[in-house]
Amino acid sequence: MKRIPVAGPWITEREVQYVADAAAHDWYEQAGTYCRRFERAFADYVGSRHAVSVPHCTAAIHLSLAALGVGPGDEVIVPDVTWIASAAPIKYVGAETVFADIDPVSWCLSAESFEHRITARTKAVIPVELYGNLPDMDAIRALADKHQIAVIEDAAEAFGSTYRGRRAGSMGDTGVFSFHGSKTLTTGEGGMLVTDRDDLHQRVLSLRDHGRPPGDTGFYNQEVAFKYRLSGVQAALGLAQVERGDELVARKREIFSWYQEELGDLPGVSLNAETAGAVNSYWMTTVVWDAALGVSKVELAAQLRERGIDTRPFFYPLSSLPAYQNSPHAAIARQQHHAAYRVSPHGLNLPSSFRLTRDEASVVAGHLRHLLQQASAADRSAA
Numbered sequence: 001m002k003r004i005p006v007a008g009p010w011i012t013e014r015e016v017q018y019v020a021d022a023a024a025h026d027w028y029e030q031a032g033t034y035c036r037r038f039e040r041a042f043a044d045y046v047g048s049r050h051a052v053s054v055p056h057c058t059a060a061i062h063l064s065l066a067a068l069g070v071g072p073g074d075e076v077i078v079p080d081v082t083w084i085a086s087a088a089p090i091k092y093v094g095a096e097t098v099f100a101d102i103d104p105v106s107w108c109l110s111a112e113s114f115e116h117r118i119t120a121r122t123k124a125v126i127p128v129e130l131y132g133n134l135p136d137m138d139a140i141r142a143l144a145d146k147h148q149i150a151v152i153e154d155a156a157e158a159f160g161s162t163y164r165g166r167r168a169g170s171m172g173d174t175g176v177f178s179f180h181g182s183k184t185l186t187t188g189e190g191g192m193l194v195t196d197r198d199d200l201h202q203r204v205l206s207l208r209d210h211g212r213p214p215g216d217t218g219f220y221n222q223e224v225a226f227k228y229r230l231s232g233v234q235a236a237l238g239l240a241q242v243e244r245g246d247e248l249v250a251r252k253r254e255i256f257s258w259y260q261e262e263l264g265d266l267p268g269v270s271l272n273a274e275t276a277g278a279v280n281s282y283w284m285t286t287v288v289w290d291a292a293l294g295v296s297k298v299e300l301a302a303q304l305r306e307r308g309i310d311t312r313p314f315f316y317p318l319s320s321l322p323a324y325q326n327s328p329h330a331a332i333a334r335q336q337h338h339a340a341y342r343v344s345p346h347g348l349n350l351p352s353s354f355r356l357t358r359d360e361a362s363v364v365a366g367h368l369r370h371l372l373q374q375a376s377a378a379d380r381s382a383a
């Protein structure tokens with residue numbers, strides 16, 4: 001049986017040609033050409049002054065925190081529900097990870113909960129644009145400015161989304177992107193840090209290259225730092241992808257529209273929201289259902305898997321994971337984050353790969369509809 005994959009890229013002749021050209025020519029006097037072209041094209045697409053290519057988004061978050069001078073004694077706020085990469089670098093720099101609840105509609109950082117978690121030690125906040133969705137960035141930015149908190153905008157899942165006319169990633173002190181093979185735009189593994197701030201840009205360039213100031217040819221290191229650079233061959237793949245950025249985003253939106261047609265009328269079921277001012281690039285179409293339907297994401301994923309359909313569980317609250325078992329902030333989160341603990345157990349990412357066909361979306365939606373109805377009927381007869 002041919003399985004329906006949950007994620008995967010769209011690679012054309014353009015990508016193959018650029019990569020071949022980089023492998024053959026991005027050396028000697030041309031070394032670095034593809035990285036520079038990719039960074040310029042990406043900054044222009046997002047609408048930021050600067051873009052710095054890195055080996056993954058985790059590195060972009062690590063560099064953001066390091067460049068902002070976040071360290072021991074500082075607190076950084078993250079939404080409780082996100083991929084652990086949003087939060088892990090807080091520990092790398094020795095700061096404390098503080099969790100805030102999500103908004104039940106956008107599934108992103110709740111501005112209200114963020115405000116509640118601010119202390120005199122809060123140095124940064126990392127709003128995440130989950131599955132392409134947008135948080136209330138105006139409210140978050142206003143709170144951050146009022147309390148002098150830096151904003152690291154995690155747009156890893158939101159390439160091409162916009163909020164009040166601004167592209168995702170361009171609204172923070174830094175914005176960070178992932179080009180992992182599952183993401184909308186891919187370089188296999190890869191990432192980007194964007195910023196409008198010249199000071200942060202200069203600092204990041206030095207921090208990502210073992211403390212060498214930009215342009216250094218003297219091998220005379222100013223400090224002990226990191227080595228976080230993307231290769232030219234990967235940048236060539238990324239350049240081709242960003243040149244096709246609108247096409248990639250349009251296809252993601254089309255995939256969402258198929259599921260919307262098929263599932264939009266199911267009672268007790270919702271898909272990714274397009275909140276006020278937002279245009280969603282729908283990295284992954286995600287379904288969330290009422291607890292009353294009586295089935296968990298793990299059960300439903302197993303039933304779909306038997307039918308040849310791959311899904312991913314809605315991210316678990318970080319505060320529920322063994323990774324944060326001993327964190328006192330996680331203990332508070334487990335008690336107080338009602339939205340995170342209500343949404344996460346009843347959500348799945350549906351197959352959203354670039355290979356998905358209209359017919360496959362119907363098959364997925366048909367099974368999902370049937371399984372959810374079956375679960376709620378069983379639940380009623382048990383009651």
Ligand SMILES: *Cc1c(COP(=O)(O)O)cnc(C)c1O
Pocket residue numbers: 055056057058059082083085086128129154156157177178179180190191
């Ligand atoms: C994928 C992802 C990351 C990490 O990206 P890598 O390139 O794998 O380091 C960070 N944040 C979010 C929200 C992600 O989905």
